[in-house]
Amino acid sequence: MDMGVVDFLFQLGIILISTKLLGILMRKLGLPQVLGFIIAGILIGPAIWELMFDVDGLMFPISENPYLKAFAEVGVIFVMFTAGLETNLNDIKNTGKMSFVIALSGVLLPLAAGTGLGALFLPEKGFFSWLFIGVIMTATSVGITVEVLRELGKLQTKVGTIIMSAAIIDDVLGIIILSVALSLAGTSGNTSPVLSAINPNNLPVVSVLWILAFFVFAIGAGIGISKLFKAIEKTTPHTRRIPIFSIAVCLLYAFIAEKVFGVADITGAFIAGVVLSTNHASAKYVDRKVTISSYVLFAPIFFASIGIKISFSDMSLDVLWFALAFVVVAILMKIIGCGGLSKAFGFSFKDSMRIGVGMIARGEVALIVTEKGIPLLIDAKYRAIVVLLVLVSSLLAPILLKLLYKNEKDTLPLAQHPELGEAHLE
């Protein structure tokens, strides 16, 4: 009943109405709903309001609201968790090597190009600052792409699996490069106090081994949890226990990933979904339950919050040219890096473009990397360029994907997924 919380209820109400209305509008225009969610966030957030009226969003300060942050975080966790639940592990096994090479190419190209761009535009800065511009460009934020592919019914296709696998590997590579770059520059980039304790000198090799240890832990614990769930499922089938315990496992995986192993929490949530997806008896049931909660409330809030976080007030003209070059390079290097390699692996031009475009979106990881680098390596005013990259790539990815999938029939039977089927029918 604290006033801040009551204001938050208003914000939630406005977010739900505006995301739904703009989601419907996007569908009418033949665009993905998720794009409407982001645009709704831009409309109610500070981006326009602070320029026009010098206020932070529609009626109440919203961009730094801790309550909204919690809902948005749970939202992205749920999006990644359900994506994990819908993953076919055999597909990842089959595409693993290919995805790794595609992800590696999609990381190294932006890294090199970004470093060059830094040297070109910011010659007065040193090598580590240039390198950091490259590091910011590396991390794909797959949440939007996952959502678009899901809406299009393409998440469980080969292209969808390649994108998902490559994004996970990309995330791991990004973490490794960030920790290596920051340890070379003499600071720690990881967010895990455990890793800081066992690796006080930031030796890159220890960080990398520790990240790999997460996957060993996740799979090991997952086998035990799957057995436990199967036993519960046997004694009390289809009660609400399994979905609730599954959500708890997802949340704990997310926490342990980031806090113990220094891996992004969204990666932890995705891996939790993959681990639980092997329990075929309950995976679909859990997925349906989580999907309802997620899609009614959390996913719109997460995607709106991306729009809400966007602000142009730091943007000045001298930054603008650099910003434009930065955005163009960041997007092109992912398309060339991932799409080019896909073509080399024998994918059609259209499928290669889909994979490349599916990897262009940057999000919270890029913003967090920026925050880590600002005190040490780059100016605070360059925050705006990363915001612009997030905005443009978040808007471009769904539009381009939609275009690339135009005139293709939905390959997934809708009846298999009644909740999502319903969304399609709206």
Place this chain on the structure above:
Amino acid sequence: MDMGVVDFLFQLGIILISTKLLGILMRKLGLPQVLGFIIAGILIGPAIWELMFDVDGLMFPISENPYLKAFAEVGVIFVMFTAGLETNLNDIKNTGKMSFVIALSGVLLPLAAGTGLGALFLPEKGFFSWLFIGVIMTATSVGITVEVLRELGKLQTKVGTIIMSAAIIDDVLGIIILSVALSLAGTSGNTSPVLSAINPNNLPVVSVLWILAFFVFAIGAGIGISKLFKAIEKTTPHTRRIPIFSIAVCLLYAFIAEKVFGVADITGAFIAGVVLSTNHASAKYVDRKVTISSYVLFAPIFFASIGIKISFSDMSLDVLWFALAFVVVAILMKIIGCGGLSKAFGFSFKDSMRIGVGMIARGEVALIVTEKGIPLLIDAKYRAIVVLLVLVSSLLAPILLKLLYKNEKDTLPLAQHPELGEAHLE
């Protein structure tokens, strides 16, 4: 990915597991699940941990966590909203006068007894401090009772309707008495800047009229919203739009109630549910969708948060005797006040006891009233007595209600409510 948010993911995971496990345990013991949720909150919150190890809850500071607060607030809003959706307006109309008299008696008796208790134990304080002890005792927190009645399948009985109606009226009376008491003592108790603006001198009559204006507004706006929803329902039946817009209406009603009219946000959410329940075509569908989100995630979090907020560290021996008397009087006066009047209205002894016991629970309203009074009228150390009242009454209400409904068959067909039916079967 902020560390605070990541810690919150851990807390959420622990809350979900512990509430579910203790909920199952309570069911095995023949007690309501909701009691297990509260006990889970006590176990993971500071109550025990700070006494034993001087830490605030299990592993992370939890009791003042803003993220948890947001989820808990949405939780209680959803509990009240679904209660409103399940309300039969005709029943309230039929029981309105009776409920009003029962609520009035259940407000005046604790008010008088609390004032007397203040005079007895705190003679050095003045009349307004004594009165304030009484004011704290008045507000019933009906969330727990609603949940227990729902679990027992008794929410839509005559006793259930009387309790719901009386609790709403009780809330309104409590707000009126609080604003009158505080305005007599020379300060403003309402949380609405609008009311403060139109009533700068805190005239009680203006406050009361303004509270009544909320109900006029709520019903007027509700008629328009219902018409709009019926039109949407006609063009696109059973899509996810209606539940989402309904949740948004609930959130906005909660906000407007508290921010504009100075009425508790939970009252606003309940009224939103009542208004939308008149749209019979979609009310059940909306109820089911909200109930899934609510019962998987939000309701356990809200009830756990009550347990988590409890702390005994302020409790000293000289406060203890007063505290015991305060708790006993507060509980007995509700039972006598509401139960006695029910008996006078011709209810059986058992039904009268059910109504009386259904009104004993105190919650966040009592705590907020206390916070308002502490700077002006009472010592901060008396905060602990209100916490004790919340604890004892929150635990006692479900246990006593369960006992009073023992050996009675469930009168609601489970099939009518598949999600709740499922909970019953667990």
